Amino acid sequence: MVTTLGYTSASSAQASILSATRLMADTSNPYGGTNIDPLPATATIFTVTNGKKSINYSKNDLLKIKSSVITIFEPFVQKRQSFTVIPLDYFLGKSSIPSSVRIDTVALNDYIFSEKSANFSKAKAYIAIARFGKDIPYNQGGPLRLVYAGTSSWSKNLSAWNWSLRSIKVSKTA
């Protein structure tokens, strides 16, 4: 497993108590990085490759896929946040990636989190395409990121919460 960051995990006790009071959008980043030149909604922002064939997804494409809204405890900002999500299984199925292979989830800055495809399914991984109904800013881990519900076995595995997702591909070592 390739790790991104080794931060301490969130306190579940704190999460449960503050769940009601902390349900709010976190729209700030004091370190800047807010201005990004816009991209046409038809431009590719996400690619899934099964080793032979790639499927590109634009923002418009992603918006057409059936999604749901889940409210989860975000372990980095330690707040409850609502995300519009598509199950990762959808993309794996669409690209016919078998559950036995290992896949790389690659971020825009080339960070990689790798695991067996079946383990992503088991952990009920989602790709978040919006937060509180709005695009997720790049300086807050957007526009696409991997998230996990509180019931997931990876809800506290911070390495698995890969930010600014660019692509998914079958690992070379698969």
Added chain:
Amino acid sequence: MAALAALAIFSGDISRGASKDVTLFSSAELTSTSLIVVQRESLAYTTRYTQWLGGDIDRREVQIARALLAQRLNVITSSKLTIGNQLSQQYFENLALSDDLLASTQPGILSKKQSEAIKPESKEFIDAMLLETRELVAAYQNALQDVLEDSAADRQFKADRLIFVLYLFFALSLMLFGSFIYTLGRQFRRNSSANSQQLLLIGEAIDQLAESRKIVNQLELLDERKNTFISTVNHELRTPLTSIVGYIDILKEKLEGADNEELNKIIHILERNSDNLLNLVEDILSLTNLESTSSGLLKTDVNLKEITENALLSLTPLSEAAHVSVELKTQAGIETEILANRNQFTEVLTNLVGNAIKFSKPGGAVRILIEEGSSNQFSKMLRISISDDGVGIPASEIDDVFSSFFRASNVRNSEIIGTGLGLAIVSRIIEEHHGSINVESTLNVGTKFIVEVPVFDPEIDEFIQERKSGVLNRAIVALETSTLSELENITHEMRGVLGFYDLQEQGAAIAEFETWLKSSDRAQDSEILIRKNNLLSVLRENLTELHELKEK
């Protein structure tokens, strides 16, 4: 038994030492991870910037690298890691410079003309960022070295203590061996079934120990939940209470001179009760903050004599009203600088001297003495004792004196009001200061509180000062670059960071602005901007003062 006890102390010591080392190294590892991540993202951004300057990639890609750097910095701060103090003021100035340069150009690939125009400043930015990333590695090495040195000193101390314990253990073993053989023989003769019963008892004791560990874990979890809950509740209570007190003040002002005795009496009761309630909430909040693990305010050099004099000045109305004299004496020829947080320590003195006055009889005297305290090879302490000839504390209650909500039985029904949290707060603050507090009391004769705190060490002060300006600068940059909608969240975050670095006045200024923002939903943007600029002016002035102080 004594030998077993010595062995238990010895093994417990080793276990605690090992656990502390793990914490130390884990802390160093987290810091190093943060440094490496920031270094990597900074380099990635600088590389993207250079590629863009050479016309190889479009502006959007540089902006994304910049955003990802900001995201990492923000996550590190949110995770309560301290990367901020490893980054210099220059680092954030460089980022701001690059933001300006990016914003001054057109989207897409940079034209040659534009590239030439921004090249000199860009070169300055690129060189500075490369230097900064190199310095981050040095900072990591320093941080690791600090941890190793601390650990080595700690180990040396433990090794010395261990040798002493082993000598003791050996001596005790020799003494006990003879009596053990004698007792064993007698015991064996007496009743062999007693031995099996003892074994059973030992087994039970081990089970109980395991059970105790479980209970401790549960209690720790409950304690954490309690602290979080109290923080939330207090916040919800304090805000309305503050406004109630404000309204009472307005009412009092309006009724001034009015001849309505009954109404004045009601207002007086309202005022007294809301003040009491507010004090209680403030005290609970103070205590909760102190009990939470992340309260850690950094300390600096504080003149104990000076803050005691200031505390006495603020307590003059109380002592005059109670007809109690207060006398402060300082041992001749001693340094009275201590390593403390000024506000917290003022609270300690106000509480202790305030109590001494409150519980003294009219005509009584409170005596304060500052003198040299205990010292060893690792630290030197300063002692302050506060004595009164008041009502005293019953001997059976003296052990509970620092517990929350403690009120001595002989004053519980008196007219002397109090929340019973003051001494709990005092004790926690002293603990935070690595000091000690003791109490001696005789009923109806008087009470003496003896506090010892470490004296000021200039090397530690230098460490704090080095980092203060960087943190303040970060707050300024964050405020400058934030949009109006982001302000509330940013001020909230900044307030915590500034408090951590003992920049309390600046934290208070930001807190005031934050409170105003929250209560001004209908405020015009222009009004917010004016207030934001005023705040920025104050912070910039403070930053200049810090720089000047550092140069001196």
